[in-house]
Amino acid sequence: MKISVIGTGYVGLTVGTCLAETGNDVVCVDKDQEVVDELSEGKLTFHEPALDDLLERNVAEERLTFTTDLEKAVNFGEIIYITVGTPSDGDGSADISAVLEVASSIGRTMEEPKIVVNKSTVPVGTADEVRSTIAGETDEEFHVVSNPEFLKEGNAVDDFMKPDRIVVGTEGEKVRKTLEDLYEPFVRTTGNPILFMDNRSAEMVKYAANTMLASRVSLMNELANLSEKLGADIENVRRGIGYDHRIGTHFIFAGTGYGGSCFPKDVRALISLGKEKDTEMKMAKAIHQVNETQKGILADKIVQYLDGDMTDKKVAVWGLSFKPGTDDMRNAPSINLIEKLIEGRAEVVAHDPVAIDTAREELPEEVVFNEDQYKTLQGAHALAVVTEWKKFRNPNFDRMKEFMEDPAIFDGRNIYDPAKLNNLGFYYEGIGRG
Ligand SMILES: NC(=O)c1ccc[n+]([C@@H]2O[C@H](COP(=O)([O-])OP(=O)(O)OC[C@H]3O[C@@H](n4cnc5c(N)ncnc54)[C@H](O)[C@@H]3O)[C@@H](O)[C@H]2O)c1
Structure with a gap:
C-alpha cells in the first residue's frame, strides 16, 4: 500500500x-x-x-x-x-x-x-x-x-x-x-x-491505558513512602503482591515518579476532559499529585543527608533520560532533582549513556556532564541514581568508592541491595526501604 x-x-x-x-x-x-x-x-x-x-x-x-x-x-x-x-x-x-x-x-x-x-x-x-x-x-x-x-x-x-x-x-x-x-x-x-x-471509544482507550498504568506507579510510590516510615521494605512488599495473578508484576516498581511525554500529559488531559464534562476525575488528580511530590523525593533525601547545606558539595547523577533505552528528556524526574540540587547550590555532575545531548537543552547551565560513569563520581559527596540503565545495575563498587569523597548512594530505582552496600561501606538510601 x-x-x-x-x-x-x-x-x-x-x-x-x-x-x-x-x-x-x-x-x-x-x-x-x-x-x-x-x-x-x-x-x-x-x-x-x-x-x-x-x-x-x-x-x-x-x-x-x-x-x-x-x-x-x-x-x-x-x-x-x-x-x-x-x-x-x-x-x-x-x-x-x-x-x-x-x-x-x-x-x-x-x-x-x-x-x-x-x-x-x-x-x-x-x-x-x-x-x-x-x-x-x-x-x-x-x-x-x-x-x-x-x-x-x-x-x-x-x-x-x-x-x-x-x-x-x-x-x-x-x-x-x-x-x-x-x-x-x-x-x-x-x-x-x-x-x-467506534472512534470515541478508541480515543478513550489510550487515556484509560496510560492512566491505569500511571495509577499503579503512583499507588506504589505512596505505599513506598509509608513503608519507609513504618520500617517495611517496599521491595519485599512488591514481591509479595506481584505474584498475585490479579495484580501481576508490571508497573509496580517504586521510584522517583513517572516522566516522559505521555503519562504526565495524558493523565492531565483526562482530568481536563472530566472538567469539561462536569465529572471530577478524583483518582486521576491524585495520581498526578502523588507523582509531582514523588519527583522531589530523592532531592529531599540528599538535602537532608547533607544537612541542608550543599555549598561546596558535589552530587553525581547517574541517568538523565526519563527511562532507560531512550534519550527523551521530556518530564524526566532527573530535571526536578537537578534543579533542586542547583537551587541548593550543590555542584552537579551528570552522566547518561545516550541522553547527554538532549539533557544539555533541558538542564540548568551549571550542570557539568561526563561521558564516563566512574569519572562522574570524582570528589562526589553523594550519588543519585535516577534512570535504571542496565550498566548501573552491577557497577564496580570498589572503583566507585575510590572516586567518591563520601560514599553515599541515593538509589531512585531501588536497584541495589541495601545490606550489600552497607557491608561495602556505603551510606545507602532507596525509595521506601525502611
Ligand atoms: N512518544 C511516545 O512514546 C508515544 C507513544 C504513544 C503515543 N504517543 C503520542 O503520539 C504523538 C506524537 O508523539 P511523539 O513522541 O512522536 O512526538 P514528537 O514530538 O517526538 O514528534 C512530533 C513530530 O511532528 C512534527 N510536526 C509537528 N507539526 C507538524 C506539521 N504541521 N507538519 C509536519 N510535521 C509536524 C515535529 O517536527 C516532530 O518531529 C503524541 O500525541 C503522543 O502523545 C507518543
Whole structure:
C-alpha cells in the first residue's frame, strides 16, 4: 500500500519505518528540514534501539522517503497517518492545534479519496473535529480513523512489530478491511487481536491505558513512602503482591515518579476532559499529585543527608533520560532533582549513556556532564541514581568508592541491595526501604 506519515518523532518514524519494513511504500513528512535531511540519509535523529538498522535498510531499498512537502505527501498515500505532537496546554488539556493544522492541510490538498488515520493521542471527540476540519476544505471522499499507539520508547520497534492488540476506531466497513490488511503482518505470528470499535471509544482507550498504568506507579510510590516510615521494605512488599495473578508484576516498581511525554500529559488531559464534562476525575488528580511530590523525593533525601547545606558539595547523577533505552528528556524526574540540587547550590555532575545531548537543552547551565560513569563520581559527596540503565545495575563498587569523597548512594530505582552496600561501606538510601 502507499502510506503517508505526517510527523517523524518517536511515533511517526517508528510507524513509517515499520510499515515500510512490511513492504509498503512510505513517505514521511516533517516540518523540520534538518530532521528530514538526516532521515533521508538513513540517520536516526533520536535514540531508539533497533530503529536505526530498520531505517537504514528501508531508505536504501527506497521504500521509505522523507520530505517537508506536505502537499506531495498528502497526494502520495491512500492512507495518511497523523503522528504530530499533542503537548499539554497551560491548563493541562491536550493542545491539538498541530493535529487540526495538519487536518486542514490534508483537506486543502487532497485530490482523491483518503483514509486519514490519527495516531496522535487526542481528547475524545477529536476525530469528529478532524472530520469537520477536512470537510470544510474539500468535497472529496475521506474517512477518519482513530488508531491510538501503545509503543514504549526504548522498545518501540518490538512493540509496533508485535503489539498486544491494535485498536482501530472506525465506522466504515471498507476502511476496516483496508486496515485489517495493513496490520495483518503485525499480528500474524502472535494471533493478537485487531479490535475495531467506534472512534470515541478508541480515543478513550489510550487515556484509560496510560492512566491505569500511571495509577499503579503512583499507588506504589505512596505505599513506598509509608513503608519507609513504618520500617517495611517496599521491595519485599512488591514481591509479595506481584505474584498475585490479579495484580501481576508490571508497573509496580517504586521510584522517583513517572516522566516522559505521555503519562504526565495524558493523565492531565483526562482530568481536563472530566472538567469539561462536569465529572471530577478524583483518582486521576491524585495520581498526578502523588507523582509531582514523588519527583522531589530523592532531592529531599540528599538535602537532608547533607544537612541542608550543599555549598561546596558535589552530587553525581547517574541517568538523565526519563527511562532507560531512550534519550527523551521530556518530564524526566532527573530535571526536578537537578534543579533542586542547583537551587541548593550543590555542584552537579551528570552522566547518561545516550541522553547527554538532549539533557544539555533541558538542564540548568551549571550542570557539568561526563561521558564516563566512574569519572562522574570524582570528589562526589553523594550519588543519585535516577534512570535504571542496565550498566548501573552491577557497577564496580570498589572503583566507585575510590572516586567518591563520601560514599553515599541515593538509589531512585531501588536497584541495589541495601545490606550489600552497607557491608561495602556505603551510606545507602532507596525509595521506601525502611
Ligand atoms: N512518544 C511516545 O512514546 C508515544 C507513544 C504513544 C503515543 N504517543 C503520542 O503520539 C504523538 C506524537 O508523539 P511523539 O513522541 O512522536 O512526538 P514528537 O514530538 O517526538 O514528534 C512530533 C513530530 O511532528 C512534527 N510536526 C509537528 N507539526 C507538524 C506539521 N504541521 N507538519 C509536519 N510535521 C509536524 C515535529 O517536527 C516532530 O518531529 C503524541 O500525541 C503522543 O502523545 C507518543
